[in-house]
Amino acid sequence: MTIRVIVADDQEITRTGLVMILDAQPGIEVVGEAGDGLSAVELARRLRPDVCLFDIRMPGMDGIAATRALAGPDVAAPMAVVVITTFDLDEYVYAALRAGAKGFLLKDAGAAMLAQAVHAAAEGDALISPHVTGRLLKAFAESGPRDAPAQPIDPLTGREEQVLAAVAGGRTNSEIATELYITLSTVKTHVASLMTKLGARNRVEIAMWAHQTGRKYDRGAVPGTGPAGA
The missing domain is CATH 3.40.50.2300 (Response regulator)
Known part of the structure; x- marks a missing residue:
């Protein structure tokens, strides 16, 4: 298309x-x-x-x-x-x-x-x-300590944690789909769920939430990747 x-x-x-x-x-x-x-x-x-x-x-x-x-x-x-x-x-x-x-x-x-x-x-x-x-x-991290962000009422699933890690590492939806062995539409569903659960308006806010809660990921460190689950 x-x-x-x-x-x-x-x-x-x-x-x-x-x-x-x-x-x-x-x-x-x-x-x-x-x-x-x-x-x-x-x-x-x-x-x-x-x-x-x-x-x-x-x-x-x-x-x-x-x-x-x-x-x-x-x-x-x-x-x-x-x-x-x-x-x-x-x-x-x-x-x-x-x-x-x-x-x-x-x-x-x-x-x-x-x-x-x-x-x-x-x-x-x-x-x-x-x-x-x-x-x-970097500016977010250097702006000083702040109150811990609110935890989602509904806990993140294991797959959502993986997608969160990937988003925080700067990956696109296509890259996440390839790395986690899931479809692009499934990735979009998980990202939308993360935004709802975390009260985030965009991917930068998702990444900020990850960093603020101590989840420090880089592009080579997405935990638990593999074909199992969706």
């Missing part, structure tokens, strides 16, 4: 470059472009693309407001939005995630990661630049 994407960036040369990169990727087709946030929202509502790729700084309506309009908590049928920016500022990351973004990338991330973020968003997954995620978790 071809992933239909719209791209919004107020700088024409940047927008053209993003379109060229995405159109060169197998399974991705850019179906529309916009030079400002308001036009991007109108275009997205008309075309209903699989993924919207928005710059943060745009005239009229910025990328955060455009993301909120299409993917915010009050939107009945939210779309998948990936925010991309030149500005490596934490307040942009927080604002984008709160607005409902499925991904956050810097413009120097490269073609491969850009394509991966689009595929992840189309699958209902979220990809945040590893540099950004690492910095957020």
